[in-house]
Amino acid sequence: MKRLVGLVNVFALLSLLAVGGGTAVLPQMKHEVVALHHWMTAEQFTDLYSLGQLAPGPNMNMVAVIGFKVGGVAGALLVLIAFYLPSCTLAFAAGRIWDHFRESPWRDAVQRGMAPITVGLMLSGVYAIGTVATLNFHHSLRHNLITSAITASVAAVLLLRRINPALLILLAAAIGWFALRIA
Amino acid sequence: MSHEGENGVTPGRLFWAFLYMGATSFGGGVVAYLRDHLVSRLNWLDDDEFIAALEIGETVPGLISTNVAVIVGSRLAGVGGAIAAALGMIIPGALMIFVLGVLYAHLRANPDVGAALAGVGAAAVGLILAVSLQIGRRAVQRLADLLIVAAAFVPVGIWHVSLVPMLVVLAPIAIWSYRPTDRVAAAEYHAKQAAFHARRAAQHREAPPERIEGGA
Numbered sequence: 395m396k397r398l399v400g401l402v403n404v405f406a407l408l409s410l411l412a413v414g415g416g417t418a419v420l421p422q423m424k425h426e427v428v429a430l431h432h433w434m435t436a437e438q439f440t441d442l443y444s445l446g447q448l449a450p451g452p453n454m455n456m457v458a459v460i461g462f463k464v465g466g467v468a469g470a471l472l473v474l475i476a477f478y479l480p481s482c483t484l485a486f487a488a489g490r491i492w493d494h495f496r497e498s499p500w501r502d503a504v505q506r507g508m509a510p511i512t513v514g515l516m517l518s519g520v521y522a523i524g525t526v527a528t529l530n531f532h533h534s535l536r537h538n539l540i541t542s543a544i545t546a547s548v549a550a551v552l553l554l555r556r557i558n559p560a561l562l563i564l565l566a567a568a569i570g571w572f573a574l575r576i577a
Numbered sequence: 578m579s580h581e582g583e584n585g586v587t588p589g590r591l592f593w594a595f596l597y598m599g600a601t602s603f604g605g606g607v608v609a610y611l612r613d614h615l616v617s618r619l620n621w622l623d624d625d626e627f628i629a630a631l632e633i634g635e636t637v638p639g640l641i642s643t644n645v646a647v648i649v650g651s652r653l654a655g656v657g658g659a660i661a662a663a664l665g666m667i668i669p670g671a672l673m674i675f676v677l678g679v680l681y682a683h684l685r686a687n688p689d690v691g692a693a694l695a696g697v698g699a700a701a702v703g704l705i706l707a708v709s710l711q712i713g714r715r716a717v718q719r720l721a722d723l724l725i726v727a728a729a730f731v732p733v734g735i736w737h738v739s740l741v742p743m744l745v746v747l748a749p750i751a752i753w754s755y756r757p758t759d760r761v762a763a764a765e766y767h768a769k770q771a772a773f774h775a776r777r778a779a780q781h782r783e784a785p786p787e788r789i790e791g792g793a
């Protein structure tokens with residue numbers, strides 16, 4: 395019961411802190427789940443986040459798996475509700491009253507001011523996941539070279555070409571398997 | 578829930594439409610996918626209405642795709658529509674990641690699966706890096722913006738400072754740095770914004786929708 399309350403507290407707060415999208419709370423989510431509450435290891439968290447990019451819809455649905463690991467089906471449902479309900483309620487309210495603020499010059503100030511903060515938080519997410527999945531000193535140099543090459547290639551392809559990232563992730567799975575197990 | 582709003586769109590129809598979109602929008606870019614369905618295929622909204630919903634969805638916290646689902650659902654069919662759209666958007670992906678999570682728990686000790694997962698993880702890092710850079714190119718326009726990026730990155734990313742104090746301190750400074758200075762500048766900015774949105778809407782009408790970063 396105490397663990398379920400802990401889950402709800404953590405994810406309800408993260409819901410309201412996700413400025414500019416779900417990726418903004420990735421670093422804090424990892425820190426809370428791994429270092430503060432020990433619900434899973436950094437490797438498990440990173441694997442789940444990465445697998446989550448293969449599922450359709452919002453890209454943070456993997457929070458359900460964290461909830462399941464801590465509190466079974468009830469944990470999964472509670473985490474989904476905690477993670478989506480606060481921000482969705484806020485979006486609903488904002489949708490209703492938005493027209494009153496449409497002409498306010500402060501609206502632009504909020505949008506333009508918050509954008510660099512979102513970018514900084516997303517880069518924190520890159521760092522949080524990248525220090526596990528791309529550059530990880532617990533792995534061999536060869537392993538690190540392979541993962542670095544995959545990360546750099548995926549980023550470069552996505553910046554240069556319009557291509558479905560899910561396809562690249564599946565291709566990277568095949569390359570990772572081949573490079574680390576066969577070659 | 579028999580509320581029937583604009584265009585005869587009911588919560589039931591919203592639920593099935595968003596369930597379909599939630600189940601088939603693979604690979605990020607969910608927002609562009611929503612626009613394509615809601616505006617071009619279903620004709621439930623026009624481009625301006627969609628862009629207005631997207632603006633709100635990006636400004637309030639939360640996942641952009643679910644925020645847009647709530648706002649569109651609410652516009653078309655009230656509270657029931659908002660709930661139906663959000664549930665439709667979330668349920669398919671949540672079920673799929675649930676299955677992936679169970680498989681993962683059983684298979685992660687297998688070295689072949691571990692090697693494939695190493696590739697998946699490295700690719701996911703490349704994906705967020707690319708999205709961050711794409712958004713950064715648009716968001717960072719002055720030296721001050723770069724300082725704000727650093728002021729968010731270092732405490733949260735490196736020192737694990739909680740987002741609450743970081744936002745309490747940094748958000749007012751960042752917003753103040755863009756405060757409306759005088760009416761002329763604000764009017765000019767609005768004109769530019771309007772032109773930008775008109776261009777974007779025109780592009781959307783002509784070309785297939787571009788992948789909008791930040792997807793979900």
